[in-house]
Amino acid sequence: MRSALYAAAVLAALLTGCAAHQGNTYSDLFIPDGEAVYERPLEELWPEVRKYFTEANLPYREDRGSMVLETDWRQEFGGSKVSGFFHRYMVLGKRETPTTSKLWIIRITKSRNKALAPPGRELDWGVARVVGNGGGDVAVPGLSPEDYEDYLDAPIGENSFFAESGQGSRDLVMEWRVFRSISPKLMKEENAPRPVQVAMAPNAKGSVAATDFECGLPILGLGKQVKPGGVLLLGEMHGTQEVPRFVAQTSCQTAVAGTPVTVGLELPLESQTRIDTFLDSAGAEADWLKLMEAPFWRSPYPDGRSSEAVANLLEQLRQLRSRGLDVDLFVFDHPKSQGQAREDAMAATVRHQVESGPRRFHVILSGNIHSRTTKGLPWDESFKPMGLSLKDALDSVVSLDMAYNSGSAWICAVDSKGVKDKLDCGIREAKGRDNGDRFFVHTWGGTNDDGYHGVFYVGPVSAAVPAVHKGLGRPGAGDSSGAPKEDPTPMLASH
Secondary structure, three states, rough: OOHHHHHHHHHHHHHHHHHOOOOOOOOOOOOOOOOOEEOOHHHHHHHHHHHHHHHHOOOOOEEOOOOEEEEEEEEEEOOOOOOOOOEEEEEEEEEEEEEEEEEEEEEEEEEOHHHHHOOOOOOOOOOEEOOOOOOOOOEEEOOOHHHHHHHHOOOOOOOOOOOOOOOOOEEEHHHHHHHHHHHHHHHHHOOOOOOOOOEEOOOOOOOOOOOHHHOOOOOOOOHOOOOOOEEEEEEEOOOOOOOHOOOOOHHHHHHOOOOOOOEEEEEEEEHHHHHHHHHHOOOHHHHHHHOOOHHHHHOOOOOOOOOOHHHHHHHHHHHHHHHHEEEEEEEEEEEOHHHHHHHHHHOOOOOOOOHHHOOOOEEEEEEOOOOOOOOOOEEEOOOOHHHHHHHHHHHHHOEEEEEEOOEEEEEEEEEEOOOOOOEEEEEEEEEEOOOOOEEEEEEEOOOOOOOEEEEEEEOOEOOOOOOHOOOOOOOOOOOOOOOOOOOOOOOOOOO
């Protein structure tokens, strides 16, 4: 009895502590800093674990008697034809003592995006052995038929583990989500904590739950920034796969946690009507054609803002809206203006959107010159960037610079041959610093010389080519993204 009361007190303290941050509702945006321990033997806990994943519509397979289950693959931003990321959970029951237990939940990631494959994956590192008798069988270096299925399950992409490395990403948020559902039932408490309340779009139909969505592995540090009326300025290097993915995950995780979110993109103002139409469409081929007929997508100097990754971001936001989440988007670039006039016009557009939605969280993505909050540039001491104007006019503005590990980006620079008034656009090396492969937000408690309050980190970067290079219409057209599949001739992933 005493242990049950203790567990109830711990659960109540957890919910009370987090309520101070999120309006009396526990939020999945906050990464727990400890493990959830159940005051029950593992044998009593496991039937409730099975029940939870069944009721959450997460089909699984289980090795009976082992206290281990593995869910089926689920697509991130489910239903998207261009997302290319899939997740599954491996749930491991752990016996602490004869009367206490805990769960470890490992999130496994697989990507269909070849641009994000680890370096060296395409190489053959020696003499291959053929599995089977060679009659149409696939050559796999060093694998027996018994190991072949496990080999195919080796995920590739952000936050994944690779063949033979034996490492995965533990999902503490999911562990505590299961705990908050199961623990009150085990203790037979009448006042079970309420499930996460999901913000609904005005025209949404039906109900949704947090487990209905795959938003990627939780972004570390994001929860401290999310609040109604808050503005998060993200200063990027254009032309990567990872930054639009970071924005999509931020939007999804924020909306699922119950805060309406509005995304601002540095795209031409005249694109707004066309984008609005696309976001409210079914995302069919004709809808993609209408979106990408705009001259912006076919610029002779595509600087990364018209990349396939940005087009994918629009599709992911469309998916979230279509499934009932309160997600909106606006554009704010004034390309016909130049210099300070352009900065002032962009700041005025963003300010109008923020002041018109005081209950929403705003994520504003722009080049990292515009998002600074201090005056002056090396070549223009009087320059007042958009970020400084917004900081002076609004109550809650946090500006973050992009941090990344080395890789590549699609960059437009002055023509290398010295041709006047011409840009040279293409894939370029991007040198950064390795801080792991996990997305995170970090603030310093002040600002640096450029006016940034901290950084948002996106891991190793890979170039995102212009969307039109993939063919006019829906990026990813003709792919097999309904379920994760392997390449016809799989090869060992590098570590």
